[in-house]
Amino acid sequence: MCTVCGCGTASVVDVPADEAQAQVAAAGRAHAHPHPPHTHRHDHDHGHDHDHGHGLDHHHEPAFAAIDFGKGLAGVSVPGLSQERTISIERDILAKNSAFADANRSRLREAGVFAINLVSSPGSGKTSLLVRAITDLKDRWPMAVIEGDQQTSNDAERIRQTGAPAVQINTGKGCHLDAHMVGHALEQVTLEPGGLLFIENVGNLVCPAAFDLGEACKVVVLSVTEGEDKPLKYPDMFAAADLMLLNKSDLLPHLDFDVDACLAAALRVNPRLQILTVSARSGEGLAAFYAWIEGRAAAALDPIARLA
Amino acid sequence: MVQQEQAKHAFARVNSIKLKVGALGHAEPEALRFCFDAVATGTIAAGSRLEIEIIPGEGWCADCRSNVPLDDRFGACPICAGGRVRMTGGDVLRLAEMEVE
Numbered sequence: 001m002c003t004v005c006g007c008g009t010a011s012v013v014d015v016p017a018d019e020a021q022a023q024v025a026a027a028g029r030a031h032a033h034p035h036p037p038h039t040h041r042h043d044h045d046h047g048h049d050h051d052h053g054h055g056l057d058h059h060h061e062p063a064f065a066a067i068d069f070g071k072g073l074a075g076v077s078v079p080g081l082s083q084e085r086t087i088s089i090e091r092d093i094l095a096k097n098s099a100f101a102d103a104n105r106s107r108l109r110e111a112g113v114f115a116i117n118l119v120s121s122p123g124s125g126k127t128s129l130l131v132r133a134i135t136d137l138k139d140r141w142p143m144a145v146i147e148g149d150q151q152t153s154n155d156a157e158r159i160r161q162t163g164a165p166a167v168q169i170n171t172g173k174g175c176h177l178d179a180h181m182v183g184h185a186l187e188q189v190t191l192e193p194g195g196l197l198f199i200e201n202v203g204n205l206v207c208p209a210a211f212d213l214g215e216a217c218k219v220v221v222l223s224v225t226e227g228e229d230k231p232l233k234y235p236d237m238f239a240a241a242d243l244m245l246l247n248k249s250d251l252l253p254h255l256d257f258d259v260d261a262c263l264a265a266a267l268r269v270n271p272r273l274q275i276l277t278v279s280a281r282s283g284e285g286l287a288a289f290y291a292w293i294e295g296r297a298a299a300a301l302d303p304i305a306r307l308a
Numbered sequence: 309m310v311q312q313e314q315a316k317h318a319f320a321r322v323n324s325i326k327l328k329v330g331a332l333g334h335a336e337p338e339a340l341r342f343c344f345d346a347v348a349t350g351t352i353a354a355g356s357r358l359e360i361e362i363i364p365g366e367g368w369c370a371d372c373r374s375n376v377p378l379d380d381r382f383g384a385c386p387i388c389a390g391g392r393v394r395m396t397g398g399d400v401l402r403l404a405e406m407e408v409e
Contacts, residue, residue: 015399084323084407084408084409085319085406085407085408085409086405086406086408087313087317087319087405087407088404089309089313089404089405089406090401090402090404091309091402091403092400092402092403093309093327093401093402093403094401149405207334209334235381235382236334236381239381240384268382269382271391271392
């Protein structure tokens, strides 16, 4: 198809000779132009003062070379139109991340590992929850952790102290983990069949919502020191999550936090969201969290479910 | 992505880039415009025009049993005012087309 006007193929082939000549002139490939005779002087070391004139009519050399209208970038020339063309692409900008996420998901599924992407704002207690969960569950499941932070490997160090392997990803200026980073981390982490992989995302209630990492589920952590309207202020994260953990419940007696208002806000954003109130410090609600993991992992890793 | 397209289609210059951005999506058109020139500098797309087509939000209301326009990702149904609306469209972020030469 003609890339300029959208007409059929080979549109410029059967042009009568005289018409082609007219197009040649219009396209400016071969033309005559007069120069007035002129003189110019050079005064320098070599001292070759001379005059020279241009004849009135002359042709440029390319005029006698093959005239090929198909040589342009558009593959065709139309007088008066530039070689500009439009390329239709229609590719999702996050498609690249999705492809990496799909690869991670297949890899985890083949390894028989259930992966949880843990998201929250900074300071909600993700790492403390993980440390507690790993300590409580290490006889039940083999576990590994991928830690995401802009800088430092403090969190990975804290996890390693529990005995679980941890890989730290530093995103530098990045505000979220993407599936490509996690793919590299998966190369370094030992995945045992039937095990759990926790991916602790960069503390940020906005961007991590948009990036699928290939996890089986997203768990959002909100702490009672943050304000009950956070789900309404940052709805994307709560809409993307499967489970919300309302953490630091041991502090509730000291705060004016309205738990019911918080749960209502979260459910307004995501009516399917499951919610547990927990405390990594006192251990309240954690048994329910572990039971939730067990149920979801069993369903995800079940051979029949895997065929679906 | 522009460089990948260049490898496929061989062009010397990008004149404009058209994005489709969903009204209910994660991307903020003003932020995209703000960053575009900085990102394009030094690339084949330097000096090109960024066009953004906003794709309107759309949802499925379980009570009306129909597709409804949606102004707010977590908003109520504009017809029955019910809250049982699931977003079905308007969260794309897509490179739609480019004008090149």
